[in-house]
Amino acid sequence: MIEKTVMVTNRLGIHARPAAMLVQKASKFKSEIRLVKGALEVNAKSIMGVMMLAAECGSKLFLRAWGPDAEQAVAELTDIFESKFNEE
């Protein structure tokens, strides 16, 4: 399993557009990918799940991936977080 910590740094947090970006990217990979916030763990390929995280600006999340392309998945998803979802 690959795990990485990611921070939500864009002002509006993970609202619809960032959530859609995440889910679109995650769905491209074969690996199982999860996002964890506190006690809540969701499937990163599930739009409803990602939205329910309600991750606001400043949240700390864990990205976890299992499978053949886990490393690449984590790397690309981390990029998305770091680029602030192209919002700022």
Place this chain on the structure above:
Amino acid sequence: MKVYRGIPAAAGMAIGRATVWGTPEPSAVSRTIRSADVAGEKARLARAVERAQAELRRMAQKLPKTDPGVKLLLAQQMMVTDPEILKETEAVISSHFVDAATAYRQAVERVRSSIAATANTYLRDRANDLAGASSLVLKYLSGGERLPRRVKPGQIVLACNLSPGDVLTLCRQQVRGLVSETGGATSHAAILAKAWGIPAVMGLVNVTKKLGGKGSPVIVDGGTGKVIINPDSKTREEFERRSKREKREQRALLALRRLPAVTRDGHRVRLSANLDFPEETEAARRNGAEGVGLFRTEYLLTNQGIPTEEEQSAVYRKIVRTFAPHPVTLRTFDVGGDKFRRGALPEANPFLGWRAIRIGLDEAAFLATQLRAMLRASTYGRVRILLPMVATVAEVTAAQKIFAQAKQALQHRNVRFDPETLLGIMIEIPAAALVAEHLAAQVDFFSIGTNDLAQYTLAVDRGNPKVAHLFDPFDPSVLRLLAMSLAATKKQGIEVSVCGEMAADPLAVPLLIGLGVQELSVVPALLPGVKRLIRELRFADLGALASEVLEQASPGAVKAILRRFLEQIEKQGRRRGRLG
């Protein structure tokens, strides 16, 4: 016998055998399945999800890429294919042995209620998006778009709801009457039913469940909104009597369809149709319209945003082609600022505010796009372009500049159009009527909007119940402005038409023709009545009538003279055996 009352949507009476029509609401009843069916239900789920996703994608493709609706539809596509919801649905199917729709509903409800409970308002709103997306899947799970059966001619249709497309289909199949649980008197569907002359009653909740058996006799009275299921013999008799009389009148009127609108002494008037939607075209032609005196384009501005030049020209082309070689008058968008720019600051006085040509002149690209689209249609027939809410000569000058630029742009792109396309203006603002002489020298034609002209002149809002009774287009003030406008057109030799409600008013028709109006444009259903009247008039009498009317000091006196005149006409007509 049971009598129900709904909203009168389209006048007329009909009796026929009732039939429930269309896709019913998806059933909320849960079905138990056998273990052998589990795989099949999962497959049904997958197929329904695929179809829902495809439909959402199609809707997104129809929108301009920058439209905010596109993002919503994308999000809904993701909701519909959300692996967690689908996984849970499949789990419920396998473990509880229930049908896919029930399992799906359950899974969606769990997610929906957890979001709905959150303090995060943004997230709460997403619950609605989910509801919308999931109902699409449920629609496909319950059989999807079951193609509506054909109706046998003479049937009365009862439906949960009737889209404009449904009404069109049914009218073409000669349905005799329409009853719907939803909808209202001014809905698009109601307008269509009226245009086709099919009696319709709407807003009758649960009517589809009230039928005793299939094929029960039903009376529909679109004028009062009454729907009578299983009428007793006395009711039937009364209905037969009234309906026979109505039908006789209708037949006589329709027979006029092919005859020209010409007075007894050979004066020709063009009788055209006012169209709100292209779907009224057929009804207009059936009623003998010689062209379109006013095509309102506002319906093109929906929540989905402003249509492109391409999309607009396709619509205009179709109408122009249908009526060729008769002229079709396309009016540029006559809307308020709120339709144009979402979230615009509300105006205290929208009636006197930023609307119609004012928006067009401020947002030249917006107007130019529409003008180009209209010009493109001009190679398919005769196009006249009409500008709304003109008040001054300067506005016309500015608009003509934009018009010239639109033509140049098309020439640059090597797109053909008719360079002789006429550009005219609505006369509805008193200022325009007062300088009609100057305006008539600038433009190719006038179209007089008597409703708005009367409102602006008398400073009355028809929609305001406290003063609606003060609205009267026969007020001498309004008639004078009319006369001024018409005199100006005569002097400059340009055409003038009247497209307000007055054009169909039997009291006004002789007056308008007497004042020199060349074209009357009315709603399709009223065309035969106006034509019948015109054919009874003698043009030679009308000039004197107009002069006498213009001398009067009150609308009461005006109408008294017109009423007397009309009675004379009808008496003479009866003597000749032509009327009554």
